[in-house]
Ligand SMILES: O=C(O)CCC(=O)C(=O)O
């Protein structure tokens with residue numbers, strides 16, 4: 001019996017686009033096949049392809065101690081960041097200066113939205129599904145109709161610049177913990193800029209080089225919720241992609257599921273409670289002329305536990321022109337990417353879909 005193809009209306013999900021609803025319906029039925037809709041089904045090779053778990057040895061995603069940016073450790077730090085940016089494009093940081101309690105408060109705010117609010121309440125915050133990156137509660141990253149759907153729901157908050165921030169669009173219980181969102185946004189911006197400055201220095205660029213090229217920071221905070229999936233081998237929580245902006249700072253809970261691609265293999269990012277995962281995004285790859293690569297990553301699901309992550313994206317303004325640093329190009333090492341207006345990059349990303357690094361690859365000269 002195939003749950004998702006039977007005409008029995010009582011079994012059909014009332015709102016098929018919400019992963020959480022699909023999860024609740026699918027897990028209620030002990031049926032051996034087709035527990036998830038075709039729209040969410042991927043080829044098994046896509047899901048499991050060359051996956052290997054993290055190893056405690058040096059072959060895992062680097063974990064870098066920032067020593068709270070103590071100047072005594074600056075040289076060592078620049079070196080470690082440079083290595084991680086070149087070899088991986090993603091890494092975890094410890095002793096970053098963001099209080100552990102704030103990270104927990106943020107995770108709890110996310111959990112209370114997805115676990116404690118009824119679907120009816122959640123739907124009051126639904127984003128506009130016809131517009132890319134619209135603020136609020138949603139499920140699909142793409143506006144396209146024919147793409148395979150991710151097994152993920154999310155809440156996207158527009159947090160910076162302040163002119164975009166409208167807490168009235170955020171869940172009403174945030175009124176009581178609005179300061180958590182605000183404090184988190186501030187901490188993440190400060191941390192992102194400190195990292196961008198050390199990352200610039202690692203390439204002998206002036207420390208404010210990437211920040212100056214990116215200009216005013218546009219920050220979004222997206223809480224992703226991946227409900228348990230009855231057939232995790234046939235879905236992805238989030239398809240393979242690289243982030244489109246400059247730098248992403250991500251926290252996850254104790255359920256692992258984030259994979260980064262390294263030398264053709266998917267490597268699980270180990271869950272470390274007070275670590276922050278740093279993911280270099282496409283504009284940083286362009287600005288550094290490919291010296292630092294944006295990290296290709298994806299999220300997988302599992303059959304038993306919901307997973308929550310909070311990603312804070314730091315992007316240029318849509319009107320900003322992004323191009324490889326003149327410091328890093330010369331006759332022997334010409335620019336590898338075409339100049340792009342960031343808004344055009346975003347439109348193309350949403351129109352074509354991410355699929356690995358196809359959007360940045362389209363700019364290669
Ligand atoms: O949930 C995760 O771990 C990944 C989220 C992510 O990559 C994104 O939102 O762009």
Ligand SMILES: [Fe+2]
Pocket residue numbers: 241242243297
């Ligand atoms: Fe991402």
